Amino acid sequence: MSKCARANHSPATRCRVAFVLFAGLSLVGFTVVARRRGYSGMGGNTVVRCRDGHMFTTIWIPGISFKSLRLGWWRLQYCPVGKHWSIVVPVKVTDLSEEEREAAARERDIRLP
Numbered sequence: 478m479s480k481c482a483r484a485n486h487s488p489a490t491r492c493r494v495a496f497v498l499f500a501g502l503s504l505v506g507f508t509v510v511a512r513r514r515g516y517s518g519m520g521g522n523t524v525v526r527c528r529d530g531h532m533f534t535t536i537w538i539p540g541i542s543f544k545s546l547r548l549g550w551w552r553l554q555y556c557p558v559g560k561h562w563s564i565v566v567p568v569k570v571t572d573l574s575e576e577e578r579e580a581a582a583r584e585r586d587i588r589l590p
């Protein structure tokens with residue numbers, strides 16, 4: 478018999494609560510790990526690079542996005558630098574030069590995740 482079926486609450490409710498808790502913790506864990514790896518601002522303002530090499534700052538909240546199509550680590554998003562849609566990926570700010578960081582900080586897209 479499964480753990481859920483033995484619970485006092487209805488099995489479906491119990492399983493759903495467990496799943497939501499698990500999903501929430503995974504998200505927090507992912508954000509913490511990403512920050513430790515040098516992706517500053519993960520879960521907030523993050524520097525991303527489009528396929529044409531343009532860099533800009535966007536709000537990147539793992540798992541949540543209203544303005545772009547999520548493809549795992551990649552996102553399909555509007556690039557405000559080249560004014561086109563492109564696959565964008567987070568950039569490690571520790572890998573950037575001072576000028577690159579400043580340029581990326583100047584380019585910000587709309588304030589929506």
Ligand SMILES: [Zn+2]
Binds near residue numbers: 531561
């Ligand atoms: Zn671009």
